[in-house]
Amino acid sequence: MAATMMMALCRAREGAVLERRPSPTLAPGEARLRVLLAGVCRTDLYAANGVLPVAIGRVLGHEVVAEVMTSSRFAAGTRVTVHPWIGCARCAECQNGTECSSPRVLGVDADGAFAEELCIDDACLHQVPRELSLRRAAYIEPIAASMAVLRAxxxxxxxxxxxxxxxxxxxxxxxxxxxxxxxxxxxxxxxxxxxxxxxxxxxxxxxxxxxxxxxxxxxxxxxxxxxxxxxxxxxxxxxxxxxxxxVAYAPFGDALALAPNLDLDDLLGDVYPLERFAVAFERANEVSSPKLFLEPKGG
Ligand SMILES: [Zn+2]
Ligand SMILES: [Zn+2]
Structure with a gap:
């Protein structure tokens, strides 16, 4: 099959740049996803401005709702979000089936979600109910990270x-x-x-x-x-x-169950087409900014 091309927002020598590049290649055990919406996080801003060291060319973004293209766990078309910590499969925790102690982070150590397509370990996928709005679904990762305090x-x-x-x-x-x-x-x-x-x-x-x-x-x-x-x-x-x-994360299933019941409307802001990432990044830098989102297909 000839490689298809996609648009992706990557770390550049200075800042971030929109690139046209081949769709990612699928590694064993990975799912291929079509990104619907991805949240802009402070981590992405740190990666773009060099405060957080990230490889040049790395696709940024780790808060995402997507549609399954291929997966060994879910049918094509299933709506999912992803846990952005990708297990190493080698540490003692991975060996005994608990949370990896040295995960690779999506959008930092592995190509992320500010792209039309994303390949990630099948184990990271969590099904999202259709009733959940796309913005809430793309906000599951911050909810799971905040809910982690319940583990204290x-x-x-x-x-x-x-x-x-x-x-x-x-x-x-x-x-x-x-x-x-x-x-x-x-x-x-x-x-x-x-x-x-x-x-x-x-x-x-x-x-x-x-x-x-x-x-x-x-x-x-x-x-x-x-x-x-x-x-x-x-x-x-x-x-x-x-x-x-x-504490790092609550189980994503718990965050998905809680998401419809939380008052989030004032915390969730505008959706920008991926091409307008620079405007979204600038606004996201403001302290009072609500969560902003990038949409790869531009709506
Ligand atoms: Zn984040
Ligand atoms: Zn591990």
């Missing part, structure tokens, strides 16, 4: 705070409220130092703020993935005898 040892009897006021902080707060937790959102430490049983960081504020907000012997939940190392006040954390727990 927190209880409804405790008083918690999400540190930050951006989109991810708001989404995390809404999920915890929906699940019946006593949670609030704070932009800064203000006068509430030491007032909370647990603090959830979102990389909007330094870890020192989380350490200040939490009670002695409290819990700090780490969930953000800054593109570079961040400073950490070890001595204060030890004096307060804090516990730190890092």
């Amino acid at each position: 040892p927190i209880t409804r009897a405790q008083r918690g705070v999400v540190l930050g006021t951006g989109r991810i902080a708001t989404l995390t707060t809404r999920i915890l409220e929906h699940e019946g937790f006593d949670i609030c959102q704070l932009a800064t430490v203000a006068t509430d130092a030491g007032a909370f049983d647990y603090v959830i960081e979102t990389n909007e504020r330094p870890i020192a703020d989380a350490v200040a907000l939490v009670k002695a012997r409290g819990l700090v939940v780490l969930k953000s993935r800054p593109p570079a190392s961040v400073p950490f006040d070890l001595a204060t954390a030890v004096k307060k005898q804090l516990t730190f727990v890092a």
Whole structure:
């Protein structure tokens, strides 16, 4: 079969560039997907501006709803989203069927979703119900990442705070409220130092703020993935005898079940044709921007 061509948004020497290139070749165990909509994430902006090292030519994008073209698990035409962490198949966790401890990340270490077609490990696919809007379906990855806080040892009897006021902080707060937790959102430490049983960081504020907000012997939940190392006040954390727990993702099935019930309308913004990525990237850079989406076929 002659290679078909597609448009893809790739990391360039400077910024990102739209390229016409052959459709990706299918490796064993992979599914081929036709991308319907892909969300623009801060990770994509970091990759484009060089803050996060990504290979030149790498197709960006990891938040996606797509239609199956070929898969060993789903029929052609099935609507799916993908878990963007691709298992290595070699580590102890992969061997015993749990989450890979050194995954390749879609759109960072493997060609991503800002393209007409995408090939990815079949195991990463999750079926999306038809009733779910395309924007909500393309937003499942951030929901699963925010829902991961439910894996931390927190209880409804405790008083918690999400540190930050951006989109991810708001989404995390809404999920915890929906699940019946006593949670609030704070932009800064203000006068509430030491007032909370647990603090959830979102990389909007330094870890020192989380350490200040939490009670002695409290819990700090780490969930953000800054593109570079961040400073950490070890001595204060030890004096307060804090516990730190890092969480990555809730099961995507849980995120799919919750997605229709969450109030998301103000968090989800416009859809741009892939060709207009530069406008979308610029808008996505604004702190108050809702989630923006790229559509490969331009609608
Ligand atoms: Zn993302
Ligand atoms: Zn692994």
